[in-house]
Amino acid sequence: MKTLYGMALATALLAVGCKSSTSNNNTTGKAEDAKTATIVDGIPDFMLQGNIYEVNVRQYTPEGTFNAFAKHLPRLKEMGVQTLWFMPINPISVKDRKGVLGSYYAVQDYKGINPEFGNLDDWKSLVNKAHEMGFKVMIDWVANHTGADNKWLETNKDFFVLDSVTKEPVFAFDWSDTRDLNYDNPTLVDSMISAMKFWVTETNIDGFRCDVAGEVPDAFWNKAIKALKEVKPDIVMLAEGDKPSLINAGFQISYPWNMYHVTKEIASGKKDASYMDTALQQVYKNMPKDAYQLWFTSNHDENSWNKADYETMPGKIHAPFAVLTQTLPLGIPLIYSGQEEPYLDSISFFYKNTINFKEYNRAPFYKVLLELRKTNPALAANVPAETIQLGNPKQVYAFVRKKDDHEVLVITNLSNKTAAVNFKGSKISGEWTNVFSKMNEKLTDSTINLESYGFRVYSK
Structure with a gap:
């Protein structure tokens, strides 16, 4: 029988209809070589049956470079990966650095390349090779804050939130290696948009995953995404956040944090399967009709700080939840670096901690699911689901x-x-x-x- 979740999905998608528009060819910079996609139900059509694989470059190989990672492209293509999301590729600040190598999310220069990984030519070569093989490429973007010695601290101190007494830049939470940006400054807004456009026009990337997007004013995202779409109309925008207003500001995909936490509670036995529909309906009820969710069992944060998924969903417990990430409607599935091994440890944020790729024991499992998603139109993100009762709903x-x-x-x-x-x-x-x-x-x-x-x- 169709539950309220199924009816809510069907109603929402009927309301959306099948609005489509074909983008014009790009005309700005080097992005003009890219073939644009059709926009269907608010998202580029290549993402409807697509997927995202998160790349942790530093930890991916012993070398920790773009060139070393490139050797993995053929096996990732064989597994069925479509879109590569690279964690921040910018230089990392030295001042107030955490650990030996620092956090990727403490950016020193928005238009620079982390020398750990290589140089700009190495990056362009990797993007070109990925495109030739049919991949899409996204980069992580940290717009909420900079590193503690970002070049703007010397040239534009007014870009930052200043302490009312000391007049020095401040940081939020326990992020002592960062400094908060002040989006009341229109020059900062324009400078940040210029930096984002640089990576599209100069290296032809296909999208951005935006860190702590909900902490940045929606007005900035609205202006930035419009500007990016002028360069690449079919650009993919993924928000790390679950505010409905992020979708209204132009993001197509967001993080369903509450849903993820419910699946962890079910995996631990604190909740049972009957909570799935309730949690899913809450996601869709709260989000605008064009919102797509990033379904995952792990990502860099959850792995490093909360031991996902090797302890949150250990052993065979992982499998049914991974199946759900690949098959639930109105979502895009994510696989994090090492999950196909599986790498059964946390991957460090601030130190070199190479993933031990050897057996790829989960790769066949993911390949079946990724191939099914790619080839069966019923799994397109905009196709609703009808829940059915085939047994004890608690199981x-x-x-x-x-x-x-x-x-x-x-x-x-x-x-x-x-x-x-x-x-x-x-x-x-x-x-x-x-x-x-x-x-x-x-x-x-x-x-x-x-x-x-x-x-x-x-x-x-």
Whole structure:
């Protein structure tokens, strides 16, 4: 049966309709060589069945360089990765640096390259090679704050929030290696937009993941994104934040933090599977109709500080939640560096901590899901889901997604006990292909026992 979640999705998408517009060719700088995409339901069409892979350059190889990472492009392409998001590639401030190497998010120069990684030519070569292989490329952008010795501190002190007594730049939270920017200054606004446009026009990137986007005024994002779209109309904008106003300001994708925390609670046994629909409906209720979510089981923050996903979703517990990140509607799935191994440790922020790639044990699992998402139109981000009850709702979470003659059926057991899955009396009928076993199965009037934290994904 269709739950309120399913009805809410269907209603929202009907309201959106299928508004499409074809972008004109880029005419500014080197970005003019890029072929622009069609915008469908508020997002470039290549993202509708796309995915994002987060690249931690420093920790990815023993060398920690762009050139060394480039050697991994063929295997990532084979796995099905589409969009590469690189954590900040800018030089890191030395003053007040944390640890030996400092945080990527303490930017010294917005138009510079971190010499750890190589130089600008190395970066351009990597972007060009990625594009030739069919990848899209995004970079992390830190607009909320700079590093403690950013060049603007010498040339434009008025770009920063100043202490009312000392008149010195301040920092927020415990981010002592940073200094907060003052967006009441229109010259700062223009300077930041100019820096963002530099990476699009000079290196032809396809988008930005914007750090702590909710701490930066919406008015800035509105102006910046409009300016970026004048350069590259189909630019992808991902906000680290869950404020609805970020979508109104021009972002297409945001972070569903509450939903992620609910999945962690289900994985730990603090909540059961019946909370899935409630949490999902809350996400869609609060966000504008054109909002897409970044579904993930780990990212650099959650891995480094909260031990995701090797402790938050350890062992086989990870699998059904990873399946959901790849198959839930109105979202784009994320895979973090090392998850395909899996690398079962936290990856350091401030020190060299090379990921030990060796077996790639999860790569076949991800490849099946990424290939399904790419080839089955039912998994396009703008296609709604119909939740169905096939067993104990405290254990089993299942849904169907349909697009024309294409269907995908997802069944997950989000509990530590075997669950009975009963198709008798359900709308599920006929023969389906199990996407992992490649076997055809007739599900009509059948019952299966699904192991703890098990899953089944079927397609038609």
